[in-house]
Amino acid sequence: MRGQRPEAVTRGLASSRGVWRIVAAREIVVKLRDRNFVISTVVTVVAIVASLLIAGIVSGRTDKIDVVVTGTDGAAVVALANELAAAADADVDFLARPVADRAEVVRQVRDDQVEAGLAPDQPGGWVLIANGSENTEATTYISAAAQQLALQRNAEAAGVSLTELALGGAVTPVILDESAVDPGLAKIVALVFAFLFYLASVLFGMSIAQSVVEEKQNRIVEILASAMPLRQLLIGKVAGNTVLAFAQLALFVGAGLAGLAATGQGGQLGRIAGAAGWFIVFFLVGFLALASLWAVAGSLATRSEDLQSTATPLSMLIMIVLFAGIFLTGTGRVIASYIPITSIVAMPSRLADGTAAWWEPFVSLALMAVATYGIVVVAERIYRRSLMQTQGRLTMRQALALEE
Template sequence: MSATPGNESRGVWRIVAGREVVVKLRDRNFVISTVVTIVAIIASLAISGFLSSRPDKVEVAITGPETAAVLDTANALAADTDTTFTGYAFPDRAAVEQQVRDDVVDVGLVPVEPSGWLLIGKTAEDTDTATYITAAAQQIALQHNADAAGVSLEQLGRGAAVDYDVLERGAVDPGLARIVAFVFAFLFYLASVLFGMSIAQSVVEEKQNRIVEILASAMPLRQLLIGKVAGNAVLAFVQLALFVGAGLAGLAATGKTEQLGQIAGAAGWFIVFFLVGFLALASLWAVAGSLATRSEDLQSTATPLSMLIMIVLFAGIFLTGTARVVASYVPIMSIVAMPGRLADGTAAWWEPFIALALMAVATYGIVIIAEKIYRRSLMQTQGRLTMRQALALEE
């Protein structure tokens, strides 16, 4: 049995969605910007990993007896790290200080009686170098004192052992969690503006060129809206998935595998939250285009939506404490706030499900209202409309 015209019109949105995808994929600027962003993400993480894993070679100007022994002990203590100390002997303290001033070496090490040793820097203290050399000097001093007291070093240090037990091994450190939250907020802003403005411009161009009148005679306006939203939602989802995948791959390459699981889970939730929320945002961007009659009108009709996106961006970056918890349940804001909380481990496993349900309900309501405004304003070409004016129009 053949399909009825009504059934045929209900599937037209797929054609519109396919056209949106094809047009975007043929846009060289879109493809190039996507590839460049992926390369930039991978390159930045690779450079970060290279810099963090690069050996730290510390050159030390030394003078006096047993100074070389201190460096040897410091190298032994730093054997499991990328830090190495190389000593260069000089006749006296003045020569050591001159080497430091001339930037020939990183630091100087000279004996000071009776306290022990003195590290010499040029403009600031090197805390890592100070840690290893101090520990080495203390170990040598303990050995000398133990020999003088007629006991072994083990006996002298009995009861001083300190072990380390990590209660939440693999949890994301706060600094990395803040970076992840910032990345979520930035990706939300980038995708919302990029794809949203594309929808609005497409709508207003079709309206300005009177193409929409031809489209309206061939399909229901509801199907046209659904197609535009669905097509751009697919593109946004794929692009975000590529960005997040590149970021996770780069993070794994830097050796942060213990934290990768939690961050990957938060990133997955971010994509889901964005996809659901983008359906509402895309509908509102389409409304911004339908309310305008010329491309110049978009600056006015899209201002409220642009302000909302900026608010969500800053909320995702700067909110903390109770305000952040509340924002993680507020639709649209939860796109960045809830995944950010999941990244730093402050959200329970059940919280994203509740926040996503609230987002879905809000999205449904926004789409219903947006669809009414879109249908009532799209065919109006006399001038720019407000939402209230559009709702007052007869269909």
């Protein structure tokens, strides 16, 4: 820089420090111009909304159960079972089909003409007949109906009302937190978080690694290195792909919440939306570390075929997080929610089912941020030392031993 004015030197340094924005913008533009990327994103959004709508329609559809009955009170029992099911908001409708005798009931059930059969039993009561396996809804409501009908007649015979007979036995359900998420829905949310993490990490991470190794294999990186610091090149690639991953993930989560609201799950939407927001924040911080490691995987390789080897440790880490998000429960999931990277899935899942206190995500996110900073620093050093090496595939230890 001999002969240059100090002001020109300062402007040159400032310019080189901001060149990462150009790299990031290029990464974003190239991806947005990729028809496969755009189409796959749109298809995924449509699939998310459609699957939730279909699930809502299927779950809200009334299940019609044919019950073949015999005896003078068979039809009355089935009618009362319908009333009990309606009072419990159960999506089930029983249709009584009277026949002459018990033998006909057994025949129709055995031939799978109906799902259940109801016949009088001696010395009293009823027998509910099924073929192969019982229908739990039929067992629940028809049994309750038969018991209530018997109590009503016994009460009349004793000269008391059914209300008097049942005095002191009423149980009134009280829900303390109406916004609490159904356990089954919370499990589904945890699975969605795990798979979204996996898809975004692999899709954008592999894109970074392939971009790095292609530039290295085609010797383009030598031209880029003469025009900008390698640190700026890394920052641009990581920043551009992180923005894309964040935007796509937010789009998927938004589509899922919209689909959930459309299915009538609005009462549970608040907590799920909060957990989804935390998931996006955790992913944003954690992906900075993952993106840096994917760039390292590309810099250690000298050709595309080497990526299978250099990216194996990172692929295994992502699979571990995926399986942890799916299978971990109890204390194991609590521990995982504080371990950086695995906490991307574990902590939002705990927030979804209400097992995490309000302060826990802040502590977990702070640990993630510290770990991300350390990973990025080490990854940047390996990236700069290995990117210009074209003699053959390197290991991380070999890259760290190289002179800058």
